[in-house]
Every structure is written in C-alpha cells, then in structure tokens.
Amino acid sequence: MKNKEPLILAVVVIFSLITYYLVEPYAHHVMHKHVESEHFAYADLPALDKTGDATRGQELVVGAGACTGCHSIEVAGMPAAMEPQMAAASYGVNPPDLSNAGVVYDEKFLAQLIKNPAHALKVEHKFTEESGKMHPMAQFFGAGGDIDQEAADMVAYLKSIALKAEEVTPKIAFENACGRCHAMSYENWTQMGEKPSFKDKKDELAFDIKVLEYQDSLKAYMGKLPPDLSMYIRSRGEHFVSTLMENPQSQLEGTAMPRVGVTAEMAEKVIEHMKDSGDTKRAERESVGMNVMIYIIIFAIFALLWKKQVWRDLH
C-alpha cells in the first residue's frame, strides 16, 4: 500500500499556513497603516551648518536666551526653581532639565526647537492663531547677532555639558525623552520622577497628591492623560513605538503628542528601557527556549526509535 502520510502532512501544513498568513500578517497589514522609519534623520528640518561655540552658547543660555528662566541645568549647578507639580501648573508640563538635552536630542532638532518650538515639535496644529493658544516655550528671536549662529552656540553648550552617548543608560534616555508626560508604574516611575519609598504613610499620600496635581495640569494641557508605558512594548511593538517617537503625526494624525526629537541611538535606548519594563524576561526566554528545544528534540528522536522498534514486528 502506498504511503499517503507525506501527502496528508503537506495538506495539513499548507492549509494551516494559509490560515495563519491570512489572519496574522495579512490582516494586520490591512488593519494597521505601515509607517516606514526615517531613521531619525529629521529631513524636514534645516541642517545645522554653523559651528557652535560652547562658551558663547553658555552666555546665551543663562543670559539673552533666557533658557534658565524656566529650565533647570542641575549639572551646571542650576536646580529647578519650582517643584514639578508647580511647574506643570504654570506651563502644562514640567520644563525639562537641560543637563543631558545635548546628548539625548538631535542637534538639528534642538536648534529648530530654540527658534520655533511648535514647528520642531510638530504641534503647530494645536497652537494656531484661531486657537489663541501659545506654545508654553517662548520662541527665541535672537540676541542681536546671526540667529542661526546663536542657536548653534547654545546647542554646542548643551552638548558640552551632557553625558557622553555611551554613558547614557536606557533609563536616563527614557526619563529625558518620555518621562515628564508618561508614567511607567512597573518601573516605579511617575511624571514627577521616581517614586521614593516612604516610611510614613502620610508622606506617601502627600507625594501621591502632588502626582495627581501634576497629572491634572498635564491632562488640561494635552487633552488627556498620556498613557502609562509599562506594557507598551507588548501592546504596540517596537516598530510602532519607534516610528511614533520619530513622528507622532505619522501614526496618530492630530495627536497632541509632540515629536520627541531623539537621536537614533537614544531611540534605541528608550526602546531598551521599555523592554526592561514590559518584556523583562526576554534573555531568559531565549536561553530556556534553547534548552527546551534540545530536550524535546532528544525526546522526539527516542520516540521515533521506539516506534520503529515496536512496529518492526507489525509489518
């Protein structure tokens, strides 16, 4: 009698694979718009063709540029003037500390941000003339010289005080890029910073109240509370998160989320941190997976040999 099993197996496998293809890759391709990564090139922003002078930049940042009127620069000995929830009440969101802005954000993006924040952040649709709203970060109109040179100088200063790229941990990258709008409760992160451990319940409640106040301001500013990102690496996937960071409008047209402006390297670190929250066991999964596979393959070989031995007498 002809052995039909290979044919039967082929039929089963082909029908299963067709079904899989249709309900997984194909259906998701139809349901979700595919956005190609631009590799964080920010091609829409003008290139930074002036060489910046950090010393001159420092003068501008603390002087005519008036950055430190709102931003702290802890690494340069300039702590925040207000508590985060107070700052959020004034500006909608706590203005970031600039200690590591020079390494986390792309230089082209930073220069544009100084000159025209709403444009660099791609939130001009929120701050139209009809809306009567102004972006909380004031535009820099120049300190009397060449504005492009002045912006380049400030960027050079920010780069000079920042950590080196390799010193930036995934956590630092995340906190700078996402952490003032998004909580990450599985990593104990609130929009106000890491939640300390309190001995006294009263102190903890006082902290929680500040977080709630911060969130109220943020909600009013953004339209809704930006989501907790603890599990976002599993609910959205790496590609979505990465392209969203690069240009939120490409995935969610009209969203209040600003373009983040990170460099490609920092975007990878942000993703790494999101994996550290939502997919902590990825390394263990690989190693346990390999061991289980080895075990199961040995089991299958023994089962095959046993079958051959038993069936020898049956034919």
Place this chain on the structure above:
Amino acid sequence: MAHFTKATSVKDWLNQRLAIDKVEKVMMSEYWIPKNINFLWAMGMVLVITFALLLVSGIFLLMYYQPNVDTAFYSVNYTIMRDVDFGWLWRHVHGVAASVVFLIIYIHMFTGIYYGSYKKGRELIWVSGMLLFVAFSAEAFSGYMLPWGQMSYWAGMVITNLFSGGSLHADGLVEWIRGDYVPAQAFLTRFFMLHVLLIPLAILGLIGLHFGALRIPHVNNQEGEEIDFDKEAKKYLAGDKAGSKVMRFANDFMSKDMMVVGIYLIFFFYLVFWNYGFAMDAVNFDPADGLKTPAHIYPEWYFLWSYEILRPFSIDIGLIAFAFAQVIFVLLPWLDRSPNTVPANRRGLFAIWFWVMLVNLIVLTAMGKLPPEGIFSQIGFVSAILFIVQWLMLPFITMFEKKV
C-alpha cells in the same frame, strides 16, 4: 463479599481489589486499533497532551492570578510576567496551548468528516466530540476575560451582548449573565469560576464520555474497511502480528502516538518561545478601559469563522445564522444520509462538499478578522451564505450517493 486470599505481591494485592490486569487489557494491551491508519489518528493523543499542558500551566498561574478588576491586569503582567520565577513561561505555555489546541481540534474534526468517522455506531463519538468543542470554546472565552485587558473587556461586552437576541431586546438576560450593566467585578469573578472549575469539570467528564464512546465501535480506518476485531485480535494473540489487521493500543499504537507527539512538541515549543504573538493579542496588553473602544474588535482566530457568519447580516438574521452555525456540526451524522463509511474522495459529490466546506471556513476565518469594508464584507457575505447553503444541501447530496 468477594473472596480474598493473602496477596503474593503488590500487583496481586491490587489485582484482587481493582482488577488492574483486566483494566490494563481493556484500556491498553487488548484495546485493538486497526493498522491501516495514518498520523491523523494520533491527534487524540496530541489533544490529551495539550490539555495536560493547559491544566498544569493553569494550576501554576492560578497560584498568582487575582480575579479582581483592580488587580487582575497587574497580577498577570507584573506578578506573573516579572516577579514569579518562570511565571512568563507558564503564561506563554498556557496562552499558546489555548490557541494551538483549537488548531488540533479542527484537524481532528475534519479528519473525522473526511473519513466518515461519525457513521454507523460512531455517532456518539462525534456528538461527544462536538460537545467538547463547545466546552473548549467556553473555556477559551472565559479564560480570555481573565487578564482584564482591552480585548478581554470588549470581547466580553460584544459576546454577552449577543444574548440580548437582537430585536428581542432581552437586556435583562444580558444583565443576568454579566451580573451588572457592563462587564465589571461580578462578571470577572463568575468567568473566573467558570474557567477554573465548572467548565474544566465538564471537559473532564466529556473526555471520559468521548473515550467511552470510542471503545465499542473502535476507531475507524483509512479505507473505511469493516474489520472483525475479534478474529483479527485472535490472529494477533496467536503470534501472527504481521498478518493481523489490528494492533494493540499500547504499546503498538502508543509508540506512534508518542512519535507524533514528539514532533508536535517541537512545533509547539517553537511557538511558545519564538512566535507567541498570534496567541497573545497585542491589544490585550492595554488594561481594560470602558471608555475607550479599540479600533478593531475581533475574537481569537478559532472563533472568526462563526463571527463572520454573524457579521454580514442584519442583527436578527445574523443571530439566527450564528445559532445555526453553532449547532449544525453536531447534527452531521443525521444530515449525512449516505450509508458509506469511506473516505470522502470515494464519495463523489461529497468529496467536493468536503473541500469546499474546508476552504470556505478558511475564507470565513480570514474575513472575520479583516475589517468589514468593501470587498471583504462582500466576500464574507457570500461565504456565509455558501456555508448555510452547503449544510442545507448535504442531505440531498448524500441521499443519492451510490453505495460503494
């Protein structure tokens, strides 16, 4: 009382009390299986193994899962996935097995349809199998509620809404099922109970019935040949193992079962470690939010075909079509009027019926997931009509089938 003698061994002691030798013969060594079968006959054992994986992984998950709307999501995604050693492994095994078990059930079911294994004395095997399908479906649905993510919540909302019966507006029934106006704490706790107690009990009972229904008619074979099991068994026991048409369940067929199980487990664990996304929908990693409806709500892949029979019609007709689809498979032994117990390829029109049914179910499955727009909703509509028409035609096709 029976007469007991001093036992000569532990085995003898047990034999006097439990007749283990006899049980072993009935269940294993003298449970005769035709030799003329292929690996599709091992799907039963593959299902037993998958069910065991579900049961064991489920027990581990049950030790840490919290059926509370405020903590359920956290207990799954933080406690089990991050805190508990190997919690992630048990969850992935459970999630993937819950999906793969349906693939095997469908293969098992279509094997039965193709070879006519629901005919002449095997009706109860078919019916108990279909009841198992219903029980597994309920088990899958109730389990899907437990992580209390966005898809849990909204699938729970949509499916329980079906019980309002369209124009009947039986909203009271829906509220009774939910224990609330919307899926909330009462809903989660009762589906937790169903998932970990009532439905598993029903499944265990039905598995017993399914096996019991199989013992007297024996399993079918590849050619639908009627075998005199007593005669062939005697031949085997007399030493003519090669000449007999039958073999022992254990170890003869069991060894082949285990070979298939071995290959299956390679595939299964590949999915668990490297390709689990299909079984763990990304949307369900967002916590349940009653104020935020997901852009696309769809069931897991194994419910898509019946979902698509519901969807293309107006609500009342859709519900009737859906109800039809749920029960019609059970009636197969009586809708098939042909006396032939042979593979579909030797049954003329029925062969066409079989392959069209299989392909159409795959089309319905695909359309059930795709958004109901444009060409997809038209294909879905035609496929749903075709499904119903095929079942209505079945008695007539088979009535005039020639005896082979």
